[in-house]
Amino acid sequence: MRHERNIALALALTVIGAFSTAQAALLVTPNSDANVLAVALAGSGVTITSATLTTNTTDGVGSFSGGFSTGLSIDSGVLLTTGTLANAVGPNNSGGATGAGSFAQLDFSFTTTTGSLFFNYIFGSEEYLEFVNSSFNDSFQLLLNGTNIATLPGGGGAVTINNVNPGSNPAFFVNNPQGTGPLDLQYDGFTTLLTASATGLGTGLNTFSFRIADVGDFNLDSGVFLQAGSFGSVPPPTHVPEPLSLAIFGFGLAALGAARRFRRA
Numbered sequence: 001m002r003h004e005r006n007i008a009l010a011l012a013l014t015v016i017g018a019f020s021t022a023q024a025a026l027l028v029t030p031n032s033d034a035n036v037l038a039v040a041l042a043g044s045g046v047t048i049t050s051a052t053l054t055t056n057t058t059d060g061v062g063s064f065s066g067g068f069s070t071g072l073s074i075d076s077g078v079l080l081t082t083g084t085l086a087n088a089v090g091p092n093n094s095g096g097a098t099g100a101g102s103f104a105q106l107d108f109s110f111t112t113t114t115g116s117l118f119f120n121y122i123f124g125s126e127e128y129l130e131f132v133n134s135s136f137n138d139s140f141q142l143l144l145n146g147t148n149i150a151t152l153p154g155g156g157g158a159v160t161i162n163n164v165n166p167g168s169n170p171a172f173f174v175n176n177p178q179g180t181g182p183l184d185l186q187y188d189g190f191t192t193l194l195t196a197s198a199t200g201l202g203t204g205l206n207t208f209s210f211r212i213a214d215v216g217d218f219n220l221d222s223g224v225f226l227q228a229g230s231f232g233s234v235p236p237p238t239h240v241p242e243p244l245s246l247a248i249f250g251f252g253l254a255a256l257g258a259a260r261r262f263r264r265a
Contacts, residue, residue: 026185027066028085030059037061037078038108041119043232051108057101059084064225070184073193073238074122077228080104082138082214083221088124090184092176097126097186099221103213109205114233116199117144117206123159125222128189129175132165136216140224142196143209149196161222164191187223193238 031037038051040063055061062085065076070090079085083099123140131137137160142150150159152172157163164173174190176183183190212224230236 025066026064026070026072026089028064028079028089029062030085031062034106034108037063037106040078040228041226041231042110043119043229043234043236045113045233046110046117046231048108048110048231051106053104053106055080055101055104057081057083057099057104059086060099060101061085061104061106064088067225071182072122072185072190072225074120074225074227077230078106078226079223080106080210080212080226081221081223082212085223087126087186087221088223090186092178092181092183092186092188094126094186095178095188096220098219103211105212106210107208109207110231111203111205112201112233113203115201115203116197116233117201117231118195118197118233118235119231120193120195120227120236120238121150122191122193122225123150123164123222124176124185124187124190124225125161126187126220127161127222128187129165129177130188131161131220132167133162134216136220137162138220138222139211139213139215140222141209141211143207143211144198145201145206145208149198150194151196152194159191159194161189165189187221195235195238197235 032053034051034053038048042048060081060083064079068075079088082103083101087097087099125138127136127138140150140159141148152169156169163169172192174192176188176190212222
């Protein structure tokens with residue numbers, strides 16, 4: 001009996017170890033080609049044209065992948081930052097990650113076959129929590145035909161550091177403190193997965209601008225994660241990641257079950 005238990009435990013630890021090893025850090029790749037970035041966002045029922053990128057960062061804009069493995073609710077897409085892409089990558093081992101630069105802006109024109117627009121995004125920042133309710137309120141805007149649609153559901157107001165935090169709209173905030181946060185990412189705080197939407201656009205040409213900028217000073221990076229393929233005429237799918245500890249526990253139980261079945265066989 002003891003021998004079988006040892007075999008089961010060894011198998012469980014092997015599976016858990018393999019699962020843990022498979023967890024990869026966020027992969028970021030700088031890219032300044034506005035058309036490539038814009039097309040990566042395009043979903044069903046939307047055609048994107050005339051994309052331009054404006055930024056004073058050297059490697060603050062590009063693509064990302066592996067988000068699910070970090071606990072992020074978006075696995076891949078486009079990342080715009082106020083500094084450097086590398087400062088989004090975990091673990092959170094710095095109290096004030098800052099890259100060179102202060103803003104990034106991706107603009108393009110688009111048409112929608114249904115007259116509606118939807119897409120998923122997550123905003124994160126190193127400004128949390130130290131500078132909540134201060135003048136260092138990094139600016140983040142999603143401008144549809146000049147109107148900011150980066151707003152919370154139910155009339156909760158704009159998505160800003162001062163408006164999404166433990167004291168204001170906490171249901172839409174994820175705290176990620178240094179060394180103990182739930183996400184394997186550098187930023188100290190994030191919004192939950194949010195969906196921007198608009199209806200009644202018609203089928204003519206529209207303009208869109210993703211803008212993110214430092215406010216008050218050029219210190220501490222912020223970034224917006226835009227889900228690949230979610231910028232479309234129908235609501236995009238969403239993903240709620242399973243906590244890493246529960247996933248590992250589940251794999252361990254599966255391994256123990258497999259060992260018991262092996263013993264009975």
